Amino acid sequence: xxxxxxxxxxxxxKEALAKKHRLExxxxxxxxxxxxxxxMEQIDSDICQKxxxxxxxxxxxxxxxxxxxxxxxxxxCSIEDFKALLSSAAEPFLEEMAQKARLETRKHxxxxxxxxxxxxxxxxxxxxxxxxxxxxxxxxxxMKLSYEQIEHEMQVIAESGMEEVLILTGESRSQSDVHYIxxxxxxxxKYFRMVGLEIxxxxxxxxxxxxxxxxxxxxxxxxTYDSDKYETLHLMGHKRVWPYRFDAQExxxxxxxxxxxxxxxxxxxxxxxxxxxxxxxxYYLQRKYPSAEMSLSCPRLRPIINxxxxxxxxxxxxxxxxxxxxxxxxxxxxxxxxxxxxSASFRNGIVKIAATKxxxxxxxxxxxxxxxxxxxxxxxxxxxxxxxxSDSRSFDTMYHDMEDEGLQxxxxxxxxx
Numbered sequence: 001x002x003x004x005x006x007x008x009x010x011x012x013x014k015e016a017l018a019k020k021h022r023l024e025x026x027x028x029x030x031x032x033x034x035x036x037x038x039x040m041e042q043i044d045s046d047i048c049q050k051x052x053x054x055x056x057x058x059x060x061x062x063x064x065x066x067x068x069x070x071x072x073x074x075x076x077c078s079i080e081d082f083k084a085l086l087s088s089a090a091e092p093f094l095e096e097m098a099q100k101a102r103l104e105t106r107k108h109x110x111x112x113x114x115x116x117x118x119x120x121x122x123x124x125x126x127x128x129x130x131x132x133x134x135x136x137x138x139x140x141x142x143m144k145l146s147y148e149q150i151e152h153e154m155q156v157i158a159e160s161g162m163e164e165v166l167i168l169t170g171e172s173r174s175q176s177d178v179h180y181i182x183x184x185x186x187x188x189x190k191y192f193r194m195v196g197l198e199i200x201x202x203x204x205x206x207x208x209x210x211x212x213x214x215x216x217x218x219x220x221x222x223x224t225y226d227s228d229k230y231e232t233l234h235l236m237g238h239k240r241v242w243p244y245r246f247d248a249q250e251x252x253x254x255x256x257x258x259x260x261x262x263x264x265x266x267x268x269x270x271x272x273x274x275x276x277x278x279x280x281x282x283y284y285l286q287r288k289y290p291s292a293e294m295s296l297s298c299p300r301l302r303p304i305i306n307x308x309x310x311x312x313x314x315x316x317x318x319x320x321x322x323x324x325x326x327x328x329x330x331x332x333x334x335x336x337x338x339x340x341x342x343s344a345s346f347r348n349g350i351v352k353i354a355a356t357k358x359x360x361x362x363x364x365x366x367x368x369x370x371x372x373x374x375x376x377x378x379x380x381x382x383x384x385x386x387x388x389x390s391d392s393r394s395f396d397t398m399y400h401d402m403e404d405e406g407l408q409x410x411x412x413x414x415x416x417x
Contacts, residue, residue, distance in 0.1 A: 011139040020137050023128060023235040033231045033240050040244045041203040041251065047284045048246050054079060055225055055277040063087035072096055077330045082279065085326040086272050094322055101325040101354045104332040113407045114335070114357040115398060116164035116194070117157055120366050121145045121184055124175035127237030129223075131268065131301065134170045136237070143366040144175055150184050153367065154191045160361060160395045163411040164194035166219070171200035171239055178206045182213035189214035193412040196261075200238060201248035207255030216414070217293065218252040219261030220245065225277035226269040233268060250285060258414075259293030260285075261337070266315045266323070267301035275323045279330055286334075295335035295357070296327055300342070317346055321353075328354040340391040347391055348405055360398035362391070 012020065022029045036042055063083065068090045071081035084090060085097060122144040125134040133140065145153065157165060167184055169176040181199055188195040197210060198219045207218065224230050227242045234240045249260035262281050264274035275298070282294050300315050320342075327336055338347050338355040340362040347358055393401065402409045 012137070016137070020128070024130075027231075030231070030235055031240060033234065033242050034227065036241060036244055037238065039203075040238075040241060042244075043204070043247055043251060043254070045247060045250055047250060047281070047288070048243065050284050051225065051277050051280045054280050055273050058083055058273055058276055060087050060272055063089045065089055065092070068093050071329075072100055079280070079283075082326060082330040083276065085329060086276055086323065088272075090322060090326070091318070094318060094325070097322065097325040097329065098353050101328040102352065104328050105354055105356065108332050109335075109356050111407050112356065112410045112413075113351045113402050114164070114410045114413065115162065115360050115395065115402075116166055116196070116357065117162050117359055117361045117395065118166040118168055118198070118363075119150075119153055119157065120168045120363070121150050121153075122169040122172070122176040122180075123366050124172040125170035125237075126172045126174065127239040128235040129237075129239060130233055130235065131265075145367055147183055147187065149367055151187050151190075154187060157361070158191040161399075161411070162361065162395055163192055164196070165192045166196040166198055166359075167215075168198045169200070171237065173200065173238075178202060178209060182210055185210055185213035185215045194414060201245050201251070204251045204255045207252045207257060209255075211256045211258075215257065217259035217261065217295075218249065218257050219263070219295075219297070220248040220252075221263045221265060221297075221299075222246060222278070222281075223265045224269040225264060225274050225281075229269040246281075249281070250289075253285070253289045253292050257292075259295065261295045261297060263297035263299060265299055265301055266320070267313050269313070271313060271315045271319065271323070275326070279327055282331060282334055286331075293335070295337055296331070297337045297339060298323055298327070299339050320346075321350065324350055324354040342390055344391045344393060344401075348401060351402070351407060352405060358398065358402075360393060361395040 067084040068087070071077065071084045072093065074081055090097065123134050123140070124142050124144060125136050127135060128137055129135050154165065165188055167181070167188060169181060176199070181197070185195055194216050195214050196217045196219060197215050201220060222245060223233070230242050239245065249262060252260050262278050264278045266274060278296060282296060286292070286294055298320060300320060324336060327334070335357055336355045337357040338350055340359050347355070351358060399409045
């Protein structure tokens with residue numbers, strides 16, 4: 001990967017460079033990542049304690065082949081069964097897990113696979129996350145689309161046939177405030193049946209406002225549920241506050257959102273523990289908010305320059321497949337999304353087994369859908385991408401590929417009356 005996202009000292013003032021260096025090397029200089037900032041709403045919820053209690057007591061080495069076999073024989077998958085299926089002991093049983101996951105997927109979702117596309121409308125960010133291309137110290141082309149540009153991008157996407165859009169911004173309130181995002185939601189409602197958001201976490205009243213503007217669901221990546229590791233990766237900004245981010249989905253539901261999505265970025269910490277915590281986050285919230293729609297994603301960390309700062313843990317395709325199969329067996333009714341971070345061959349295979357939703361026609365840049373969708377030559381004014389994608393198939397190609405795999409592509413599963 002070209003070194004385009006990570007700045008040299010020539011792009012920083014001496015003061016900024018000194019602050020960046022101190023943030024990286026002096027933990028005492030960083031704000032307490034477990035303390036809320038004054039503008040952050042605190043809710044009364046026991047979900048976090050439940051999730052952490054299970055994650056912190058998970059011992060991978062404690063599970064045996066016999067535990068895995070028993071879990072696969074049970075009609076209902078308990079939390080203990082789920083832990084066994086996530087353990088290293090389950091790796092030799094991947095074929096059996098895939099068969100059971102496939103049966104559960106077909107039972108509850110048939111052969112349907114849902115398609116959507118993301119639309120990044122801004123890439124300004126106020127956080128210093130050492131693994132992210134958008135982080136505030138990276139020298140990239142920053143851009144924020146005007147309302148006219150947002151609508152044009154949406155028109156281009158809608159003309160392709162897509163009916164669901166996921167609106168994303170960098171995490172900067174000053175550049176992408178809630179009103180700006182709300183106006184984008186209003187524009188999206190003109191062109192799409194489903195509107196999702198992947199933005200910085202906000203308070204309940206702000207989620208309520210965004211829902212009133214047209215947003216249906218909210219996705220938040222916790223990145224890692226290991227709060228100690230989280231502290232070493234998120235050195236500055238609102239994102240540094242771990243508990244506020246954890247409660248984002250519950251605040252969104254309290255604000256009236258119809259659905260919420262969850263994910264850890266596998267590879268930042270122990271992927272088995274992060275996968276366990278992600279699914280339990282869904283499990284406990286689903287019981288508290290039974291009418292809400294919930295989904296899981298499972299992105300792996302994409303290659304970056306800053307490996308020496310994050311010490312990433314490799315997660316192979318077989319291990320990712322194990323996680324996805326375990327998710328499906330444990331949470332048979334929950335949607336599972338596999339992003340364009342993964343290869344076309346992997347996505348084609350996993351939708352036959354466990355996944356129910358894939359992105360298509362993906363761009364993680366700002367303002368470049370016209371060039372990608374129509375072939376029009378770029379004028380070079382677009383904002384830089386957050387990360388490199390692996391599967392760059394267009395919407396049409398993805399649609400026909402899913403049909404060729406014997407699946408039924410679905411563009412919308414919800415009607416407003």
